[in-house]
Amino acid sequence: MPRIVAERADVLPALGECFREHGFEGASLALIGAATGLGKGSLYHFFPGGKAEMATAVLAEIDGWFEREVFAPLRESESPAAGIARMFEATEAYFRSGRRVCLVGCFALGEVRDRFAEAVRSYFQRWVDALDLALGRAGASPDEARRHAVDVVGGIQGAIVLARALDDPEIFSGILARIRQGLMEMKTAS
Template identity: 55%
Template sequence: MKTVYERVDIIPLLAEAFRELGYEGATLSRITERTGIGKGSLYHFFPGGKEEMAGAVLADIDAWFEQAIYRPLRNDDAQQAIAAMWVNVNDYFRSGGRICLVGAFALDDTRERFSSAIGDYFIRWIDALRSALIRAGCGAGEAQTLAEEGVCGIQGALVLSRALRTETIFTRSLERLAHRLEAATR
């Protein structure tokens, strides 16, 4: 029996293939091997090829972060939104076991191809966190510094956790960052 896919079903499979292989290493043959989806089906859903696939994955990541991280930080109770951010980030990155694909794309030649999406991801995260920190009582300058440190800390913890194959580094780093931001909003 042949599996029938919808475009929305394929995007998470593509994301994992790009996480595993990187953009340059994700040839169409390797993508079909990793996803189990034939080249014809992939081109049916993504006639622009690998670049369109990666763009769709980045848009899907963006939509998740907008819904789960940015919007709550901008609009909800500030302290609750910040606390929820740590939980959601830990879940999304599987306690440090899953790389940040946007961050990975930012580190190689893919950066130029998707510079707008990559830059926007980090700018919106920092701005949303800064907004919540200001509403929680931080001054604008301190909120900017803490927001940058928070996002940098998350990204750095992901890299270190993956490099040392120790997910506890990520979890401990999130806990320390959470305490630092909580202390600044008291």
């Protein structure tokens, strides 16, 4: 007899979307209940720490996804170019051309930054570091790799902001394509 919700991890995707759509403060337990199909009792059974624990779990799940799909390939791909290509493809798909916000970026900008500071910092630091490493392996100088890594990760976050503000997914795709092109030119220029 299959249960709809077998374990805590099953509700994390819906939980994440709810936080993305409404923000941490805006995602009330009523909205979270509607999004997950669970009553407050069930939610507090899975997350005794309440909303804060829900957000922490969502951040950890997002972090795990990026670690697996983006950061690790950047660090470990046979060819650094392949890891970088994968980063752009995964990113474009994950953020749905800017229609889906980056919850970690939202938390960084928002009022809850201090509450989840370490998770936010670690996520972006590891992204920058992994890209830095890949660019170095691709032949960039240490300074060049570091600067470009920072610019690219920042550029992706800015692309989400601008695409949402102008309500135009092509803005996101266009910026990402040009960032990608810029990296390729850098690598061939060195």
